[in-house]
Amino acid sequence: MRLVGVDVGGTFTDLVLADTETGAVMIHKVSTTPEDPSIGVVEGVLGLCARAGLPPSAIDHVLHGTTIATNAALEHRGAECGLITTRGYRDILHIGRHQRPQHYSIRQRIPWQATPLVKRRHRHVVTERLIPPKGEVLVPLAEDEVRTAARALKAAGISSIAIGFLFSYLNPVHERRAREIVLEEHPEAFVTLSSDVAPQFREFERFTTAAMNAFVGPKVRDYVARLEGRLADAGLAADLHIMASNGGVVTTASVAERPVVTMLSGPAAGVLGGAWAGGLSGRRNLITFDVGGTSADIGIVTEGAFSEATARDTWIAGFPLLTPMIDIHTIGAGGGSIARVDEGGAFRVGPQSAGARPGPAAYGRGGTAPTVTDAHVVLGRLIPENFLGGAMALDVAAAEAVIDALAAGLGLSREAAALGVLTVVNANMANAIRSRTVQKGIDPRGYALVAFGGAGPLHGADVARELGIREVVVPPHPGITSAMGLLTSDLKYDALRTAFQASNGLDLARIADDFAGMEAEIASRLSADGIDPRAARLERAADMRYAGQGYELRVPVEPGTVDGGLIERAIARFHAAHRAEYGHAFPEALVEIVNLRVVGIGERPKPSPPKPFPSRSLGEAMVRMTEAVFAVDGAPQRVATAVFARERLPLGEPIAGPAIVVQTDTTTVVPPGCTLVADAGGNLLITL
Incomplete structure (x- = not known):
């Protein structure tokens, strides 16, 4: 089976072709085409096929990481949106919460007020009301008001509409009926339901997530349709999957419905690729350091698992979003x-x-x-x-x-x-890593830095030195590690129910019903993608907090029958997680189960581990000597530096810096005082 991974960056579009049967891997880079990234993607895929001597029809799967949604949000260039919401809640998107980006500034810029996703004149209210705890209908939906709102939005030229009602996460009946009415009046509209994209409490964040889906939706949908069309025109019949923010891939049909799941599509692939590379050398505690032309993305992998951002950390372009995301921090620091x-x-x-x-x-x-x-x-x-x-x-x-x-x-x-x-x-890059490690109680000195992207290996050793990290891992193909990460991904879908149960009065039957309902939902989505649900892996989790707290911590819930013992063990994990996160726990305190979650994972074909290059002597690996400038006693000094070709490096033979290692997709710099070794896993290991 032949897999192609494509990651679109700010400067280059990176591609990798892997044959799962022969283990062969081929990489390629083309310049990104900002006016329409699908042009560069198809150009790159065809170039890759030409280099491999394959017809385009020989490709079985294309996996793609895209920044279309992210860029639309960052540049505030999305669709003109409308909102239909519960009467009395028209301004939730504007008011937000009492927390502000800068608590004490009177001149701060508040994104959801300065650049709203939905202008006030396009926000309409209708009469309806559901009530907790189960979402019973207190006031029926005023269907005539929905129809009037849909007509007004259509007359205003609004073709992307979000619908968000109070307590719809408990019962989506009103939102679903409102969608039917909107499509009757405005059939070409792109309609988003808050109960579809974020079925959980916190109406400001839920409405904002729905509005963001509406804002980026048409642009993402049109891009994916163009890409599918261009690939088909180029002779590719391959399945196309898109990387989601949660570290899994989803079908193009899912992306067309919920484009907000791709907000961190490209960076998420980088974390997967970094974890894959570290695993080749047996490293399980990793800081992934992906430096491209425009930005640097930082992720944390602990014991082989990456962490998911919490509700208080999932912000894109200044907007809070309730969608599953790998915990990634991005700064504007790159080769460009x-x-x-x-x-x-x-x-x-x-x-x-x-x-x-x-x-x-x-x-x-x-x-x-x-x-x-x-x-x-x-x-x-x-x-x-x-x-x-x-x-x-x-x-x-x-x-x-x-x-x-x-x-x-x-x-x-x-x-x-x-x-x-x-x-x-x-220094900027090191400070960004500190914000995800030291400031969260993680000692970076216990981790290896995985440096990749086109510019990561140029900076890895210097950044590691600033942080006291003793080892840098440079993957086999650093410049296309994100593209390789795409090939290591699986289909992944999330389901969620807001529970709101306290540990002193648990309704175990309801918890069991919620898990069963979510597992059935996941099974249905996997079946639609051609995955046998019986072969899929289901993972349960719960968001918990102490009574009175404002935010939750996520803990795993083991499979099996839902009984008192299962929930008690989950609560014990919460106490341990709270102690790890904050330094203390309260085992006797009342615990609230806020949300229940199920993740469904359908495994996909994976590339084989890279084969090490034939080992040669150090003399054969040297390309030439050059002079490079390094800081010596704080002053710039030209130092004789050996240049090596990576594919000729002998395995296990240490090389003292300064040295430069060249390959097609990046350059690795080994400063004075560091040592480099090519290991059998295909990585370069730099020790400081």
Whole structure:
């Protein structure tokens, strides 16, 4: 079976082809086409097939990580949306909660007020009311009011409509009937129900999630349809699956209905790829460090498992979203990040990026701003004739010119300015990792740093040194690790029920019914995707908190009959999780079960572990000697540096830094004082 993984980045689109029978792996990169990423995707797939000598029809599956939804939210370029909600709740999307991004600022920018997903004039209210605890109908839905609202939105040119009613997570009957009426009046509308995308309590977050789905939905739906059409026109009959934020892949039909599940599509694939690479060398505690052209994404893998973001942490573009996501932190720091002196005289690098076009000056496409990539070129850490395996020439003179202009403004030498660019961006990256580790009670020194992406191996050792991390893992194909992560993914679907039960009065029958209902829902979705539910893996979980707390912690619930012992063991896990997260627990306190969850996982074919390159001598692996600039006693100094071809490195033979390792998709820098070893798992291990 032949699998293709495609990850669209800000600068390059990365592709990998894996044959599950022969174990062969081939990689490819093309420039991203920002005007329509599907163009670059299909161009890359066809280029990959040509390099492999295969007809497009030979590809069985295409797995895709996309940033369409993320970019639409970050750039606030989505659909003009409407909202139909319960009378009296028109302004929930504007009011939000008492928490604000900056508690004490009177001049702060509040995203949901400054750039609303739904303008107030397009928010309509209707009469209806459901009541807890089971969602009984107190006031019937005023269907004529829904019809009037649908007509008004259609007349205003609104074709994407969110419907969010109070307590619909307990009973979706009113939302579903409202959708039927809206489609009767406005058949071409894209309709989102809050009970479909986020069936849980917290109406502000639930309504916001529904509004975000409506905001990004048409753009994502149209992109996926274009991509399917282009792939078919190119002769591919392969199944297309899209990476979701939860670390699984879903069908295009699911994405068309719930595009909000792809908000962290690309970064999620990177965490999977990093975990896969670390596992090749037996490392299970990992910090994944994915640095591309525009951003750096950080994830945490503990004992081989990645953590999912909690309700208090799932924010995209300043909006809270109730959708399952891997816990990933992203900052604007990458190879295209622009170095500048700001209005206050401070030296900054990023978050602004030169992007794919014109890109860094060294790309020779007309870029005029100094970037991180230009600094690497000036310092001799990127070898011009080996960039992208020699497929792309670097303009050294252009890189020197932009760094010289920066240096003149700073009163520094060319080399000192370039080192300053790297020092600042490395500090930014290290601080981002601290925010996900040290600030959460995790000691990064007990983890290995998995450095990948086109720029990750250039920075991995320096960032690890700042954090006290002793080992850096560079995957077999660092520049396309996210694309490889796509190939290691499974079909994954989430179901959720809000329970609101206290430990002193549990309704075990209701809990059992909720789990059974969710498992049936998951089985139905897997069956629709051609997966036998009996072969799928179901995982239960519960969100719990102490009575009076505002947020929950998620703990696993073992399979089997729901009885008192099963729930007691889950509550014991909650106490342990609370102690690990906050440093204390209250075993005698009342515990609330807030949400119940089921995750359904349908396993997919996986690529074989990479075969190690034939071992050669160190002399055969050396390409040449060069001079690269490193900081020695705080000052830039040119140091004789050996350049090696990765595919020729002997296994297990240590190489003392400084050294540079080149390959098609990235360059690995081994600074002075570090040692590199190529291991049998296919990784490079850098020890500090």
